[in-house]
Amino acid sequence: MTLDGTRSYVLRAPGATGCVVVDPGPDLDVHLQALADAGPVELVLVTHRHADHTGGLARFRELTGAPSRAVLPEFCAPGTGRADVASGPLADGEVLEVAGLRVEVLATPGHTADSACFVVLPGDADAPVVLTGDTVLGQGTTVLAEPDGSLRDYLASLDRIEARVAELGTDTTPVAGLPGHGPVRTDLGAAVRAYRAHRLERLDQVRAALSATLPAGAGLAVEGPLPDALLDAVTRAVYADVDPSVLLAARSSVRAQLDFLRGR
Numbered sequence: 001m002t003l004d005g006t007r008s009y010v011l012r013a014p015g016a017t018g019c020v021v022v023d024p025g026p027d028l029d030v031h032l033q034a035l036a037d038a039g040p041v042e043l044v045l046v047t048h049r050h051a052d053h054t055g056g057l058a059r060f061r062e063l064t065g066a067p068s069r070a071v072l073p074e075f076c077a078p079g080t081g082r083a084d085v086a087s088g089p090l091a092d093g094e095v096l097e098v099a100g101l102r103v104e105v106l107a108t109p110g111h112t113a114d115s116a117c118f119v120v121l122p123g124d125a126d127a128p129v130v131l132t133g134d135t136v137l138g139q140g141t142t143v144l145a146e147p148d149g150s151l152r153d154y155l156a157s158l159d160r161i162e163a164r165v166a167e168l169g170t171d172t173t174p175v176a177g178l179p180g181h182g183p184v185r186t187d188l189g190a191a192v193r194a195y196r197a198h199r200l201e202r203l204d205q206v207r208a209a210l211s212a213t214l215p216a217g218a219g220l221a222v223e224g225p226l227p228d229a230l231l232d233a234v235t236r237a238v239y240a241d242v243d244p245s246v247l248l249a250a251r252s253s254v255r256a257q258l259d260f261l262r263g264r
Contacts, residue, residue: 138182
């Protein structure tokens, strides 16, 4: 589920003393101490709520005294001795000036409702990069996680990322994406376009599986919970080639895809 592990990022401008840590990760002492040693940490940012990104957050705040910010208020806390750093929930479009950097918050719900990307805006000699959390992974595709993963939101978020990357990049210098799992995406715009194409292809497969699964003449109920038997049947049909260990994640994405179809 986490590929080769969860990525934590330490960001600072050249010559800056302090740093920003994005997604401290699970509660692993050696890992958290290594991040703390890269400090002083001026701010901790969270891309979304999942425990592989936030499990060590409380301990990391104890180690560093740094404030933390996320879309959800339960992951926000003031720091000790840093009254000048805001500590409330992140707002879409907000630009944070910290560790010599300008970091723009880009709300990208879909994987979860609280997912956000962080655009590190370019300085005089720096190219922009986008930290994508689990919205765009370094390899493979992401799950639309229960209970609030949404295909409608996710497709809209891909559009937002592509538009922002087009504003920041050039034909010769694409914008890189730094994911929560897996290797760097050297061309985030291309990755987003591939993600969208994959999602639409999967949606066609779900439509076909749904038609084959429902009784003749039956429709998909527009309200109420989706039947477990229907979810299981469509998941088996569409994701027959995936490893059994990720079938629960695939089922979650099927639920989001079926919700998308009945919402239309």
